[in-house]
Amino acid sequence: xxxxxxxxxxxxxxxxxxxxxxxxxxxxxxxxxxxxxxxxxxxxxxxxxxxxxxxxxxxxxxxxxxxxxxxxxxxxxxxxxxxxxxxxxxxxxxxxxxxxxxxxxxxxxxxxxxxxxxxxxxxxxxxxxxxxxxxxxxxxxxxxxxxxxxxxxxxxxxxxxxxxxxxxxxxxxxxxxxxxxxxxxxxxxxxxxxxxxxxxxxxxxxxxxxxxxxxxxxxxxxxxxxxxxxxxxxxxxxxxxxxxxxxxxxxxxxxxxxxxxxxxxxxxxxxxxxxxxxxxxxxxxxxxxxxxxxxxxxxxxxxxxxxxxxxxxxxxxxxxxxxxxxxxxxxxxxxxxxx
Numbered sequence: 001x002x003x004x005x006x007x008x009x010x011x012x013x014x015x016x017x018x019x020x021x022x023x024x025x026x027x028x029x030x031x032x033x034x035x036x037x038x039x040x041x042x043x044x045x046x047x048x049x050x051x052x053x054x055x056x057x058x059x060x061x062x063x064x065x066x067x068x069x070x071x072x073x074x075x076x077x078x079x080x081x082x083x084x085x086x087x088x089x090x091x092x093x094x095x096x097x098x099x100x101x102x103x104x105x106x107x108x109x110x111x112x113x114x115x116x117x118x119x120x121x122x123x124x125x126x127x128x129x130x131x132x133x134x135x136x137x138x139x140x141x142x143x144x145x146x147x148x149x150x151x152x153x154x155x156x157x158x159x160x161x162x163x164x165x166x167x168x169x170x171x172x173x174x175x176x177x178x179x180x181x182x183x184x185x186x187x188x189x190x191x192x193x194x195x196x197x198x199x200x201x202x203x204x205x206x207x208x209x210x211x212x213x214x215x216x217x218x219x220x221x222x223x224x225x226x227x228x229x230x231x232x233x234x235x236x237x238x239x240x241x242x243x244x245x246x247x248x249x250x251x252x253x254x255x256x257x258x259x260x261x262x263x264x265x266x267x268x269x270x271x272x273x274x275x276x277x278x279x280x281x282x283x284x285x286x287x288x289x290x291x292x293x294x295x296x297x298x299x300x301x302x303x304x305x306x307x308x309x310x311x312x313x314x315x316x317x318x319x320x321x322x323x324x325x326x327x328x329x330x331x332x333x334x335x336x337x338x339x
Contacts, residue, residue, distance in 0.1 A: 003031040006233060007073045007114075009060055009105065010080030011035030011053075012042070014190045015120065015183065018226035019077060020053065021045050027230055036060065036069045037080065044190060060101035063108070070108040075233045078105050078162075079120040081155065083193075087294065089150040098154035099161070106165045106176075113172045116236050118229060119162040121182040121246060122155040124148045137247060159246065166244035177236055177243035181228055184250055187265075188222035195265050203269040209259060211280035216255045224251035 006023060010016040012035065023030050025047060034054045035041040041055040056069040060080050070076065082097035084090055102119070109117050126132060128143020146152040159180050166178040187195050199207070228249045236242050259273040266272060 003029055004074035004233070004237075005032040005034070005072055006030055006075045006077060007034040007036060007069055008077045008079060009036045010078075010120075012037035012039050013079065014192065015186065015222055015226060016079045017044050017190055018188070018222050019079060019229050021047050022223065022226045022230045023233075024049050024051070026227065027233070029234060034069055034073065036066065059097070060104060061096055063104050066104050066108045067112060070105075070112040070114050073112065073114050075116040075118065075236075076105060076109060076114055077118050077120070077229050077233065078102065079229075081120070081122075081158075082151075084151050085148065087291065088298065091150045094150050094154040098151075098158050102158040102161055106162065106178075109176055110168065110170050113170045113174065115170065115174060115177060116233070117162065117165070117176060117178045118232050118236070119159060119178065119180040120229070121159045121180045122152065123182045123184050123248065124152045125156040125159065125182075127152065137245070163244055163246065177240055179232060179236060179242050179244070180246035181225075181232060182246055182248050183225045184218055184220045184248065186222040186225055187219050191222065195262075198262060199265050199269055199271065202266070202271045205271055207259070207262065207266055207271050207273045209274050209277035210283045211277055213258050213277065216257060217261065218250060218253060218255040219261055220249060220251040220253050225249040 006027070008016055008019055008023070011020050016035070016037070020033060020035065020041070020043075023033055027033075030051075032054065033051065034056065036056040036058070038057070038059055040057050041053050043049060043053075056065060058065040060066055060078075080097075080101070082094050084094055106117065108114070125146065126135065126140055126143065127147045128145050129147075130141070130143045132140055142156070146156070159182075162178045162180055165176055168176050170176055185194055202208075228247075232242070232247075263273065
């Protein structure tokens with residue numbers, strides 16, 4: 001496949017904007033770029049675009065729209081998803097968008113003879129009470145409990161659906177090849193959640209530690225993650241063996257404790273990690289009481305906190321996983337040289 005047409009779902013979002021940028025700058029074989037998002041595509045990153053973007057506005061749950069966007073496409077980069085880390089997540093919407101929406105994408109690929117589908121998963125599907133010491137694609141196990149609750153379950157189900165679709169038959173009799181790329185927590189331009197939400201409340205103040213925070217984790221730069229999608233799109237047509245696998249999108253950002261990861265960003269806002277820490281058990285106990293209080297209030301009035309479930313999960317994850325960053329294995333590294 002010399003020149004190809006690519007569809008990026010969620011191309012207006014944080015990662016999606018970077019994927020479109022890298023397709024423009026480094027996708028030498030890209031003939032046409034399409035974006036499907038609930039908001040019209042508008043370039044938000046500074047770069048010189050080589051070609052215009054064909055934008056489709058709507059939901060990935062809209063079967064007719066998805067099929068129209070996939071018509072004539074060679075590769076779908078499915079990045080769109082619903083992210084809900086709230087204390088009381090909307091399970092219905094998570095199911096509709098992340099699971100049923102992904103099924104709609106797969107069905108459209110089959111009907112419109114799109115041979116390659118690259119899915120954006122989440123490393124959050126491995127965040128649980130069990131330790132993951134230098135976990136790799138070939139060794140990491142799914143935890144008994146997912147700390148990030150409904151969101152993680154929806155992403156896990158969607159990923160399994162994509163992987164199981166590998167090798168299925170298109171309407172023209174050819175086979176669909178699918179892979180999943182799992183970004184680690186990301187930092188970079190247009191990030192409005194992970195880093196900003198963590199440092200904004202502590203501008204000019206002390207950043208408190210919960211527990212000793214000795215767990216090691218790894219972030220990755222969003223541009224490097226985006227480039228992995230571009231390289232995967234270039235590689236999978238020439239290497240069908242990539243199909244049916246998932247890959248962590250790790251880069252050379254050094255693994256560190258959470259205070260270590262956050263320090264450069266805290267320095268920018270005049271903050272610094274505390275030399276003391278709040279006992280883990282006390283924090284979780286107070287948060288549990290707060291959860292119970294809000295649960296009662298919800299019986300009389302709708303109330304929610306947008307990121308408290310993420311906080312619950314993060315604290316528990318950092319507490320129990322003493323060495324929890326994910327990195328590629330040597331076996332996978334040999335495969336990924338083709339990416």
